[in-house]
Amino acid sequence: MGKHVIIIGGGATGVSLFSRLSGLTGISSLSLVDPNPIGLGTAFGTTDPLLLCNTSVDVTSMDPDGESDLLRYLAGRGWPVHRDEFVPRYLIGHYCRERFLARRHEAEQAGIRVRHHRSRARIVRPLGSEGYAVELADGRRITGTDVFLCPGLDRPVVPELVHDHLGNPALTTSAYPVEGLRRLPENSRVLILGSKLAAVDAALVLGRAGHRAVMASSSGSLPAVRTRLRRPDTPHLDTDVWRGLSPHSPSLDREVARLVLAAVAQAGNGAPLHSQTSAATHPAERLAEELDIALTDRAHWQDAIAEIIQAINHTSAPWQHTVRGAVLHRYRHLISRYISAIPVRNARLLLRHLTEGSLAVAPGLPQRVTPSRDGSGWQVRWDGAPAEHFDHIVCATGYHKPALSRLPDGTLRLDDDSAPGGDPYVSGELQICDPRTGKPERVWVLGAASHRRTAIVNYLNTAAHQAKAVADRFTAASAEATPLAGRLA
Template identity: 35%
Template sequence: MSEGRATLRMVASMATSSRLAHSTASIPQRAGSARACSGGPSEERRSTAGTYPQGRWPASGRPGGFRGPAGWALCSTGPGVRAGRRAVDVKDDTGREVVVIGGGVAGTSLLVQLVRTLSGRRPPHPVRAVRVVDPRPAGWGLAFGDEDPLLLCNSAAELNSLLADRPGDFVEHLRAQGWTGSAKDCVPRARMAEYCADRAARAREQAGRAGIAVEHVRASAESVGAAADGRGGHRVRLSTGEELYADDVVVCTGVQRPRIPYGFAEFRHHPRYLDSPYPSSRIREGLRPRSRVLVLGTHQSAADAALLLCRDGHRATLTSPSGKLPAVRESLAAPLRAYPPLERVPRLDPADPYLEDRLARCVVEAVRLYDRRPLRRQVSRASDPVRRLREETTLAEAGACAWPDVIVPMIEQLISLAPALPAGRLEELSAEFAWLTDRYATALARVNARRLLAHFDSGALRVARPYPRAVSFEDGLWRVERSGAAPETYDYVVNATGFERPVLHWDRERTALHLDGAPAGGTAVGRLEADLRVRSRPGAPPERVWVVGVGTHVHIPFANHLRNVVRQARQVADRLAETAPPDPVDPAFSVISAIRPMPSGDCLS
């Protein structure tokens, strides 16, 4: 074993084994999908200030508040749909029609960058209409659509721009709202949702001036199949039963379905079991005062749950198979300098049997390049998770650890390497370095680490090990049994083990691609290529169906790394804006490759 790998292994083995830590990411998965639309046309609310939950804009907490996106168009269902397509008032009928499935960060970034590219060119434009399909307002999805100020972005503000060529755009937006923080600060997630809504509204106005129609279709997309009128293109079937015609489809769906933790499958619908801490209103409004709560998980989602519960006067216990809390850093920020050792990563031989050792060597050399302290002195070696959290918080506050500055370039160089890996190798590497991902790539922001320590010190929060071996609900209480410990009782259980990745499935005949779970006889198969377009089989011509964001997890690691998601959106936007005629498609299939599931974790942004 190389010195670099041995050094990383020493860090990894400070508590339980890395394999045990990885076991939390091995829970059987179901297919991910966009949520079904909760209501029909009569429930849709329109406003010149935009449309948000409860028909209002969230409070910004800043002087002057936040201005909503004036005139953001929302489509109602009904008479506007005919012959499998939605009628649109457009000025130019020579361009293509694009459907973007998902209106979160990935979908909004795609929309904004596509409109910017098209608006900079003289008409006629190759795209005449863009429809964003999502039951929620732009940006207000699961990842960022929560107003609670305790829920922070995992990455620094400087990494959260929607524009690949303007990395400071999010910070500029915050400054315009009166924000005075540092670009390396982690801001509340709702600020990111507001930013997406604002940029989507501006994109629509810009598109309107260029003669390009932009619509927000308030529904979920269920499948993509071949258009029935013989004109080519695709039909996107909605949760309302209606269909949209599309020349091009971009799938930008994010995570939606919570994992099912071991031992709790039969309790998924129990009234005292919350399958996720999100939205936070479930905790604020759904629990009785001063409850005792068991939180399943010890990573980012569990930290969020603990902060919400303890703030509201509950007593929380965290538990997981690994028993490990995340490491601590100021934030996931842009690197301060170049790291030549990491620049070697994309050039490594994908077939090298010692690839793990060489990757570990690159990481260790990068950390040592500007800080000669051994890596083992930059992290805590304590076996007790709370003591370890305390010591690593102190190290972060003292500036005594250099490893956080390496994380972003490490992630991005691994993303560059991944497409060259042979089949199955990405999964092997993900398992080998799961401990690194679980503790360090998704580390806690220092401010949240301090908040957790305050709750540990007050007695409102604890970590219990080992993971429960048996659980039951008796006489109005959860009864939990652990090996070597007396049984404990709780009022509620909150699942905070993360979410499944979105997975696309063929139907039995392979004539349609399903986004909302696997159909009877369906199959999740295929491979996503570097062009992010789907194919039916190796060597088949690509369809005009792209995947952007979390759905590319079969192709690359860290598919939820926001800066890379924005680059993917730019890549696809540039392709859609090309004036060349559509590529030839495989006549045997309507859409091409789906995506296999991989273990998922919390978002990196």
């Protein structure tokens, strides 16, 4: 009997894995669990052409090797694109959706049964030699021999500042879907909590509709500006030295800085980093200067970013989860400003709203927010300043990483931060392991769910590399062991 595979999560990561597994022999059925249409998750399920992907076509592909598969897809449909371009996110959703439909057809033609369960997975329960049972939020239960956890990021982080006001109609807990922002009353004054990618999207949508907005975050800093994010034609990083870095070395920060600066210098033919960034402290002035640097092709740091992401992921993969988190926390400025930089088009639009006065960036979060007595919005108090009135508040402070806890009997609970149990151990091959024996189970984690093993997961190129490696490992493991019996309930 062949394998019965369950993929939890139908976004870009899940489709990338499905595309790999659907062409393998020895699989009888493939089940996908996701409440949304396959391919259209939080990141790429939008329909608004205003929202751009902040990674270029070259690295936004479900195939990590060779020419971008996304480039081939778009070119085949008449889109005049280049590997460096940033395309609307809805096109990535269409790409994922169409690739899924094509691979599903091929799998069904080969005799593989494919099903999509429109629900959320809550529990993965081991069944011994029979495999695993996945319990869904709607009460159903499906079983299979192998489970792949590929959930996306869909639980927004709600700042403590507004926790007591959840449920207030004048509070939006996530910038997505942006249709909610488009329904605000005309000429609203909106407080956006956050200043990074989701906050930029919210500001652009609100600005287009003629609203006035203030972005507020603890950093008071906007992302850097780039014209591309591509894989380098020739390497800039000393990967041998990167592999030897230890998180416990007292010289780690100095070594990382040296390696990054050397890579940036090589990418820019020796141009110093200070000439590639702005030192301005005012957000609008800094944005204007960095936009000019990017447009005049002086932002050479951007050509080292793809390698830096891969080096961080590979180097830190063996580190203990908590140690990796502590190290990454020290580099959060590098990650939030440069790894998560914005395209020049978004920078131009933001700068226009800032210079016209319809958008402002506050240097810090408010001290307190309270609903207005007449129910018309919010009174927002800043430290040492009088209260201001806002009609609406939007949380744009990111998403929680997928929660995963393991009970003593091996049961895995998904997306439940309050669940008892401990963090499951994830192997270097991205498999959940039995904590007593260390033996890998037939449960894999990919994409956002792999954050216990992978540093930077919110990046399709990372997920594509993982899907390829996991599919290879799945094939090897299947060849080594007698297939488990399994069935779909």
